[in-house]
Amino acid sequence: MTEFFEFFIRILPDLMKGAGVTLLLTAEGLTAGFILGLSASLARTYANKFWRGLAVGYIEIFRGTPLLMQLFLIYYGLPGLGITFSRGLCAFLALSLNSGAYQAEYLRGSLLAIGDDQMMAGRSIGMSRVKTIWYVILPQALRLAIPAWSNEPVSLLKSTAVVFLIAVPELMAKAKSIAAQTYDPIGTYIAVALVYLAMVYLLDAVLRWMERASRIPGFEMEGKKA
Amino acid sequence: MSNPILETRNLTKIYGQNIIFKDINLKVNEGETIVIIGPSGTGKSTLLRCINLLTANEGGQVFLDGQEITAKNYNEDKVRQQIGMVFQNFLLFNHLTALDNVMIGLLKVKKMSKEQARQKAMEELKRVGLEDRASHYPGQLSGGQQQRVAIARALAMDPRVMLFDEPTSALDPELIGEVLGVMAQLARDHMTMLVVTHEMGFAREVADRIVFMEKGSIVEEGTPDELFYHPKNERTREFLWKITELYGKKEKEQSATA
Amino acid sequence: MFSTFFSYIIQGTAITIAVTLVALPFGLMLGLAMALIHTYGGNILNRIAAAFSLLLRGVPPIVLLFILYFMLSSKSFNLSPFWAGSFSLGIVSSAYQMEILRGALLAVGNGQMTAARAVGMSRVQAVQHIILPQALRLAIPPWSNEVSIVLKDSSLVYALGVPEILRRAQQLSATTQQPFLAYGTAALIYFVLVFATNRALDYLSERTKLPTHS
Numbered sequence: 001m002t003e004f005f006e007f008f009i010r011i012l013p014d015l016m017k018g019a020g021v022t023l024l025l026t027a028e029g030l031t032a033g034f035i036l037g038l039s040a041s042l043a044r045t046y047a048n049k050f051w052r053g054l055a056v057g058y059i060e061i062f063r064g065t066p067l068l069m070q071l072f073l074i075y076y077g078l079p080g081l082g083i084t085f086s087r088g089l090c091a092f093l094a095l096s097l098n099s100g101a102y103q104a105e106y107l108r109g110s111l112l113a114i115g116d117d118q119m120m121a122g123r124s125i126g127m128s129r130v131k132t133i134w135y136v137i138l139p140q141a142l143r144l145a146i147p148a149w150s151n152e153p154v155s156l157l158k159s160t161a162v163v164f165l166i167a168v169p170e171l172m173a174k175a176k177s178i179a180a181q182t183y184d185p186i187g188t189y190i191a192v193a194l195v196y197l198a199m200v201y202l203l204d205a206v207l208r209w210m211e212r213a214s215r216i217p218g219f220e221m222e223g224k225k226a
Numbered sequence: 227m228s229n230p231i232l233e234t235r236n237l238t239k240i241y242g243q244n245i246i247f248k249d250i251n252l253k254v255n256e257g258e259t260i261v262i263i264g265p266s267g268t269g270k271s272t273l274l275r276c277i278n279l280l281t282a283n284e285g286g287q288v289f290l291d292g293q294e295i296t297a298k299n300y301n302e303d304k305v306r307q308q309i310g311m312v313f314q315n316f317l318l319f320n321h322l323t324a325l326d327n328v329m330i331g332l333l334k335v336k337k338m339s340k341e342q343a344r345q346k347a348m349e350e351l352k353r354v355g356l357e358d359r360a361s362h363y364p365g366q367l368s369g370g371q372q373q374r375v376a377i378a379r380a381l382a383m384d385p386r387v388m389l390f391d392e393p394t395s396a397l398d399p400e401l402i403g404e405v406l407g408v409m410a411q412l413a414r415d416h417m418t419m420l421v422v423t424h425e426m427g428f429a430r431e432v433a434d435r436i437v438f439m440e441k442g443s444i445v446e447e448g449t450p451d452e453l454f455y456h457p458k459n460e461r462t463r464e465f466l467w468k469i470t471e472l473y474g475k476k477e478k479e480q481s482a483t484a
Numbered sequence: 485m486f487s488t489f490f491s492y493i494i495q496g497t498a499i500t501i502a503v504t505l506v507a508l509p510f511g512l513m514l515g516l517a518m519a520l521i522h523t524y525g526g527n528i529l530n531r532i533a534a535a536f537s538l539l540l541r542g543v544p545p546i547v548l549l550f551i552l553y554f555m556l557s558s559k560s561f562n563l564s565p566f567w568a569g570s571f572s573l574g575i576v577s578s579a580y581q582m583e584i585l586r587g588a589l590l591a592v593g594n595g596q597m598t599a600a601r602a603v604g605m606s607r608v609q610a611v612q613h614i615i616l617p618q619a620l621r622l623a624i625p626p627w628s629n630e631v632s633i634v635l636k637d638s639s640l641v642y643a644l645g646v647p648e649i650l651r652r653a654q655q656l657s658a659t660t661q662q663p664f665l666a667y668g669t670a671a672l673i674y675f676v677l678v679f680a681t682n683r684a685l686d687y688l689s690e691r692t693k694l695p696t697h698s
Binding site (some may be wrong): 060061064065066067068069070072073076077078079080081157158159160161162165172175185186189190192193196197200201 | 539542543544545546547548550551554555632636637638639640642643649650653654657661662663664665666667668670671674675678679
């Protein structure tokens with residue numbers, strides 16, 4: 001037990017560098033994914049047939065196929081069409097597109113719940129559709145989506161682990177090189193698992209704080225009724 | 227008689243295979259309170275929504291102050307600044323306080339300054355008796371209070387006409403009074419009002435004219451006296467007596483001695 | 485060349501399906517056992533099951549895959565990458581299935597247990613004949629979601645060298661020099677697999693629904 005502990009302390013600095021990249025990838029993917037997901041679910045709910053179809057297509061494809069496959073398609077497949085991106089960019093694109101599709105689904109549920117009635121109320125005082133979506137529907141739908149949406153940051157954090165397969169230097173990549181150097185794969189990967197656990201725990205705590213901070217008195221109950 | 231402030235001509239609404247209402251001709255004069263009554267499902271709510279263009283129509287026109295608002299390129303949003311609406315389910319903006327609910331239209335649609343908007347909003351809240359609830363969220367208010375805030379929200383836009391779609395139907399009985407009270411005061415202040423309701427007491431006391439609608443058309447219209455005591459149409463008589471029976475024998479006795 | 489292409493794809497697809505078909509039932513059995521332990525075991529067992537769930541769900545599947553693979557393919561077990569990978573996926577999935585089944589067991593509720601015991605059944609009989617049949621039905625919608633997830637996660641065994649769809653696509657991309665075609669085909673196959681599975685499970689969900697008085 002103690003030798004594992006010593007081992008762990010020894011490789012920790014290296015692992016931390018990798019963890020930093022992991023967190024960065026998560027933050028970037030989450031943000032870009034949010035913009036994509038929001039756009040897609042708004043398009044799906046309020047736009048015309050063309051944009052709606054595009055949104056549905058995007059969501060179905062990126063939720064219906066594995067992240068790893070999407071990653072490979074972008075990194076190995078696109079160069080076949082003459083489009084080459086750097087490793088980092090490929091990872092970012094795959095993670096964002098993937099996360100966006102899942103986030104779109106979370107938002108769709110709450111947009112539907114809030115939707116029609118509040119749209120009518122906003123329009124009844126002379127607000128345009130766009131203004132109503134921005135000032136009335138989104139503030140409520142986003143809040144309502146928080147509990148379900150909180151699954152996404154943690155899920156994304158765990159998903160980033162696969163990008164080591166295209167040699168992006170995040171936590172898993174570090175683990176692989178350490179395992180090769182120390183000839184102790186099991187020990188290394190267990191150490192890595194512990195670091196992931198710590199990150200997930202922290203992320204979860206932040207999310208729960210966010211949920212509490214954004215509460216509106218009486219609102220969740222209204223939401224649930226709808 | 228000067229021109230009506232609100233008028234519908236041959237207004238028709240068809241949904242799929244169903245004719246909701248056909249060729250409705252209604253004239254509302256400035257300062258009048260018109261109450262629309264009739265069995266549920268006869269399109270009274272839909273009629274209101276066609277008037278403020280929340281729902282499209284399949285025929286006919288609506289005129290506000292002589293202007294045809296159903297014309298092709300007429301700005302719908304502008305129309306709704308002039309025609310206010312109060313819904314059965316209040317439909318307050320749940321993420322905003324009572325004050326913000328009233329203010330938001332002033333800020334984002336009328337583009338007032340924050341100070342001006344706040345002042346006007348507080349005035350309207352005072353008007354409905356809720357200035358001390360300004361910083362409460364809808365979830366913290368009773369149904370009657372929520373509906374009064376909804377009325378304030380609509381009034382804040384200074385509309386020419388106010389539409390009320392069964393404003394008390396979703397309220398507990400003891401809360402109905404406070405809302406009807408606000409509406410009655412509005413009528414006394416000469417607001418032009420079009421009210422769909424089952425509250426016969428209100429109709430009798432406050433309406434200048436009552437319109438009885440059934441199966442998609444206007445069966446009869448007239449003053450409360452005319453409709454309640456001298457209805458011309460058999461259906462009108464039937465309907466009114468059935469309803470007043472529900473609301474207590476007192477009404478029948480009072481009219482018998484009238 | 486087309487026939488090689490085709491056979492590679494078919495073989496890859498078969499392996500992917502096989503991995504899923506090993507991982508899922510294994511995960512179900514393990515998950516069900518853990519769910520029952522958590523719900524009906526004593527305090528200590530309850531905590532162990534909870535820890536099991538938290539650990540397995542808080543770590544990326546691929547990390548767990550590596551750990552379990554190295555453990556299962558070591559000299560003591562000597563499993564091939566296919567079996568080590570499939571069982572590892574099953575173990576990972578069992579934690580999520582445990583949560584799904586736990587939710588379903590809770591949804592069935594205490595009342596049913598009380599009623600069963602009131603007619604003289606033992607706890608075991610109650611669980612077997614009364615609680616589980618209802619819980620399993622309730623669990624079908626979220627479980628269908630898990631099936632899709634396992635199907636997609638099967639792609640992770642690529643990292644263990646198992647010749648599933650992605651590995652095959654990579655080989656094809658090398659031989660045909662058409663990477664987009666190769667990976668695009670893989671994408672199409674995954675999409676069809678997931679889509680078909682979802683439809684099939686929706687159908688199952690409809691067929692096994694308990695009739696309500698509507």
